[in-house]
Amino acid sequence: xxxxxxxxxxxxxxxxxxxxxxxxxxxxxxxxxxxxxxxxxxxxxxxxxxxxxxxxxxxxxxxxxxxxxxxxxxxxxxxxxxxxxxxxxxxxxxxxxxxxxxxxxxxxxxxxxxxxxxxxxxxxxxxxxxxxxxxxxxxxxxxxxxxxxxxxxxxxxxxxxxxxxxxxxxxxxxxxxxxxxxxxxxxxxxxxxxxxxxxxxxxxxxxxxxxxxxxxxxxxxxxxxxxxxxxxxxxxxxxxxxxxxxxxxxxxxxxxxxxxxxxxxxxxxxxxxxxxxxxxxxxxxxxxxxxxxxxxxxxxxxxxxxxxxxxxxxxxxxxxxxxxxxxxxxxxxxxxxxxxxxxxxxxxxxxxxxxxxxxxxxxxx
Amino acid sequence: xxxxxxxxxxxxxxxxxxxxxxxxxxxxxxxxxxxxxxxxxxxxxxxxxxxxxxxxxxxxxxxxxxxxxxxxxxxxxxxxxxxxxxxxxxxxxxxxxxxxxxxxxxxxxxxxxxxxxxxxxxxxxxxxxxxxxxxxxxxxxxxxxxxxxxxxxxxxxxxxxxxxxxxxxxxxxxxxxxxxxxxxxxxxxxxxxxxxxxxxxxxxxxxxxxxxxxxxxxxxxxxxxxxxxxxxxxxxxxxxxxxxxxxxxxxxxxxxxxxxxxxxxxxxxxxxxxxxxxxxxxxxxxxxxxxxxxxxxxxxxxxxxxxxxxxxxxxxxxxxxxxxxxxxxxxxxxxxxxxxxxxxxxxxxxxxxxxxxxxxxxxxx
Numbered sequence: 001x002x003x004x005x006x007x008x009x010x011x012x013x014x015x016x017x018x019x020x021x022x023x024x025x026x027x028x029x030x031x032x033x034x035x036x037x038x039x040x041x042x043x044x045x046x047x048x049x050x051x052x053x054x055x056x057x058x059x060x061x062x063x064x065x066x067x068x069x070x071x072x073x074x075x076x077x078x079x080x081x082x083x084x085x086x087x088x089x090x091x092x093x094x095x096x097x098x099x100x101x102x103x104x105x106x107x108x109x110x111x112x113x114x115x116x117x118x119x120x121x122x123x124x125x126x127x128x129x130x131x132x133x134x135x136x137x138x139x140x141x142x143x144x145x146x147x148x149x150x151x152x153x154x155x156x157x158x159x160x161x162x163x164x165x166x167x168x169x170x171x172x173x174x175x176x177x178x179x180x181x182x183x184x185x186x187x188x189x190x191x192x193x194x195x196x197x198x199x200x201x202x203x204x205x206x207x208x209x210x211x212x213x214x215x216x217x218x219x220x221x222x223x224x225x226x227x228x229x230x231x232x233x234x235x236x237x238x239x240x241x242x243x244x245x246x247x248x249x250x251x252x253x254x255x256x257x258x259x260x261x262x263x264x265x266x267x268x269x270x271x272x273x274x275x276x277x278x279x280x281x282x283x284x285x286x287x288x289x290x291x292x293x294x295x296x297x298x299x300x301x302x303x304x305x306x307x308x309x310x311x312x313x314x315x316x317x318x319x320x321x322x323x324x325x326x327x328x329x330x331x332x333x334x335x336x337x338x339x340x341x342x343x344x345x346x347x348x349x350x351x352x353x354x355x356x357x358x359x360x361x362x363x364x365x
Numbered sequence: 366x367x368x369x370x371x372x373x374x375x376x377x378x379x380x381x382x383x384x385x386x387x388x389x390x391x392x393x394x395x396x397x398x399x400x401x402x403x404x405x406x407x408x409x410x411x412x413x414x415x416x417x418x419x420x421x422x423x424x425x426x427x428x429x430x431x432x433x434x435x436x437x438x439x440x441x442x443x444x445x446x447x448x449x450x451x452x453x454x455x456x457x458x459x460x461x462x463x464x465x466x467x468x469x470x471x472x473x474x475x476x477x478x479x480x481x482x483x484x485x486x487x488x489x490x491x492x493x494x495x496x497x498x499x500x501x502x503x504x505x506x507x508x509x510x511x512x513x514x515x516x517x518x519x520x521x522x523x524x525x526x527x528x529x530x531x532x533x534x535x536x537x538x539x540x541x542x543x544x545x546x547x548x549x550x551x552x553x554x555x556x557x558x559x560x561x562x563x564x565x566x567x568x569x570x571x572x573x574x575x576x577x578x579x580x581x582x583x584x585x586x587x588x589x590x591x592x593x594x595x596x597x598x599x600x601x602x603x604x605x606x607x608x609x610x611x612x613x614x615x616x617x618x619x620x621x622x623x624x625x626x627x628x629x630x631x632x633x634x635x636x637x638x639x640x641x642x643x644x645x646x647x648x649x650x651x652x653x654x655x656x657x658x659x660x661x662x663x664x665x666x667x668x669x670x671x672x673x674x675x676x677x678x679x680x681x682x683x684x685x686x687x688x689x690x691x692x693x694x695x696x697x698x699x700x701x702x703x704x705x706x707x708x709x710x711x712x713x714x715x716x717x718x719x720x721x722x723x724x725x726x727x728x729x730x
Binding site for chain 2: 083087090091094121122123124125126147148149152153155157158159160161162238
């Protein structure tokens, strides 16, 4: 048994703890969160259910004598993160009599915690929920910040709320069951947190690949990543301005991701963000915001972590630029960039000459 | 032109104003709320659209040079207050490019403001909205407190959020177009606010029927009702305990309403609540919480306002009791009543001997 790090989050006037450890059993054994609620409703997807549902139910049964533990399993996959699945979850909650004295347990990656948090936050105007994150991306990104949501047709996360969980439980040993590529892509958000907000953390996270770290180092890296994101979110919970520093890499990354999803060789979110971060760091270099040494350090760290640095689709930089302009986030054809003035130093709402953007896009093609 | 009363609401750390006047034109002319937002999206139902949509659009055009004013009309009726209509609203919002810099205008009664508030609060994790209430019930009840929601199949308001509007605009002259019975049923909530929280207000509201009041008196009655509800909500925004005083009349009222909806002679919400208030005041009298004089005063005021005092369905008191017990709000078969120790003095979570409840039910049959 290694250490447990507890990160205390204070967002939207609500406090909750994120426990990071290598033993979910220990975390659940020590929590008092189930005692305060009558019924427990576990929401998970078909992949995670096969691996963990039975053992998580056992752990909860050991912790509490609550007899009413229900579970709902939906088919794994981003394509099911939609309003129809949410409606089916609501109907199951009605069937088993979930009310505001119950608690929802979202067990899974970002799709489960985003959608489960959304269902919980809107059922009876809000049933409390906790997240048990099972992916690296979920642990360092989706677990913090209170964003819940589902997709509306092809529009990602268009429907959602800002609602904080009661607690987040993270067991790094669950990462062992993740496919290698899925684990690695989650590391993009780890690096991003260092790049936009903490140079020391970026250096620590860049030293050796995540899978070569000891369990204690992994716990440390994940807990620190959560702390950094939490501090950013605390300063701007509803994403008015400063929180947008977390969008670094996501402007170009979003277009790259969308394009790749139409091919047979689709990219994971973290992979697209990695390519996006390199392109956007290149914009900073070209416009003189950072020097070449800093750019190289960022690019090298991404590559060393096993993340992609180039976009392999045959497409012109002009076509990518057009997609950037038409992205719904960029109103009136003006792109407001999140850029860097150094590692750990990000600025938001920057407007940049098209020529730098074009050269940066060509760089990643 | 009569006076405008502005009620300042401070809920969930957000402030907004409710303007009560006899001229929507004047209220809109003086507001700055549209200036701060790019696109305006008016949501209304087919009944209200016929009466007011064109004139409201004109008023807004006079106030602002915003060119992008969109409207969405859904078919009037409680049966359309559901997730399918919400999805269609979302899709229209995507089509016209609504984002967080836009503003939604919910123009209508409780169905429109409940559902429109819900759609706004969940689209892109929250687009600001204002309510223009066109029914008495909407003006005194739905406009205050931040409850948004839609029905899930037959479960009323099972899906929703607590989200405050940016502002509420009330023009009492709009009540002229309401059918008489719809207007009168809205008065049940007015009386209820007096009964549970303010005896002086109850006396003022009981003096003459609403339709015989002058416009200034109507403005005064509505503004005071809003103030009372607002003070209750401020003390317990998420309905943990004290806010439940607003449930007076609703425990039996809810069963009466549900039963009537299955007949050809269905009751409006306010009518069912009136019958419920008489039954629940009778429980207070029978159990010695209030004296007979107080009971009679409550009953007489309800009757004088043109509201029903008896339930005309042929059903046994035992059957009604069974429905009370199985109501989802009453967990484990225990009914927690909101009752009175006097006019203006309500208590919550009271448990009452079945014999008093049975006699009270028989009283209203």
